[in-house]
Amino acid sequence: MFSTASRYQILAANPIRTRSTIENDVVVKRETAFYNANIKNVKTIDQFVNDYRLFNYAMKAHGLSDMAYGKAFVKKLLEEGVDNPKSMANKMTNPLYKEFVKAFDFAGKGALATSEASATTETVSKYVQQTLEHKEGEQNEGVQLALYFKRKASAITTHMGLLGDKAVLKFVQTVFNIPAEASKADLDAQVRNLRKHIKIEDLQDPAKVEKLIQRFSAMWDMNNPTQATMNPILNLFGDSTESGFSIDLMMSISKLPRGGY
Structure with a gap:
């Protein structure tokens, strides 16, 4: 996997x-x-x-x-x-x-x-994309969320828009390690919290969106370990690039500032 x-x-x-x-x-x-x-x-x-x-x-x-x-x-x-x-x-x-x-x-x-x-x-185009995302989600929900976020990011123009889409919100919560329980707070508090972590205008920048996806992928795999993501950890002196999740990447992710990429 x-x-x-x-x-x-x-x-x-x-x-x-x-x-x-x-x-x-x-x-x-x-x-x-x-x-x-x-x-x-x-x-x-x-x-x-x-x-x-x-x-x-x-x-x-x-x-x-x-x-x-x-x-x-x-x-x-x-x-x-x-x-x-x-x-x-x-x-x-x-x-x-x-x-x-x-x-x-x-x-x-x-x-x-x-x-x-x-x-x-x-x-029809959306049906094909939805089918792709659903199929990937059957194997790895993280891939489904990453594909979905890439498709939706540019259309999000407010922090409230992040809250209105459960899949997008789950993506953002994963990226910045925001607990799911934060969604129980009132909307104004949730918006203020999101503003500390992400600039909405960055969602219009494909390069920054890809960086968010890269960070999300690393965070998702650390929170949802499988054999594929554990191999680089278990084989510290082996080839850890095959799975696409290197030790360097893990270390760099842990050092990233919470409000930037």
């Missing part, structure tokens, strides 16, 4: 081949073919939420598989849209709901909603 850093580097080094492997998966090809052939024929919200395969494909693509059973809830979100600041989607703390409603903008575009790129090619 690869360390988190090694597996992430393998996937990131050749993203085209990585995505191609997922796209050519038998199930992914079948479901994507069905989605492409039928989504533009959907003209109403009722049609959409009542078509099991299309609806579940779309929900998975947008990271909402766990809520696919809540058709009445999602229907109301879609009916209200996102133009009204008081709509349900705009009030949800989880930004994934708003992203979903914007992608399938029945409230704003009516019958044309499913012909937009956001509902067709972009949703």
Whole structure:
């Protein structure tokens, strides 16, 4: 089993081949073919939420598989849209709901909603990425979180945005060794704490995002040791670079300032 850093580097080094492997998966090809052939024929919200395969494909693509059973809830979100600041989607703390409603903008575009790129090619691309992340997560949750953070980082513009996404928050808590219990504090206290550790503008810098991922990978493996991550420790005089988690890296991580990279 690869360390988190090694597996992430393998996937990131050749993203085209990585995505191609997922796209050519038998199930992914079948479901994507069905989605492409039928989504533009959907003209109403009722049609959409009542078509099991299309609806579940779309929900998975947008990271909402766990809520696919809540058709009445999602229907109301879609009916209200996102133009009204008081709509349900705009009030949800989880930004994934708003992203979903914007992608399938029945409230704003009516019958044309499913012909937009956001509902067709972009949703298919997200489905492939979600499938990749889920597959990696079955082997190593750390890799899944690293891939997810890389995908979401640039869209986060406030510290409250970090709190609104549980996966992103878990990533940040791991990076800076913030205990999960900190989430029990009131929101203002949580925001103040996050401001001590991370600058939101840094999430717009790909180089700094990669440094965060590198630190996360090391911290994750130290907190969740496996044979792959323990080998460099057990074999101090051997080749510790094969797993992608070197002794030098471990030592440097331990010396990193908590508020920087």
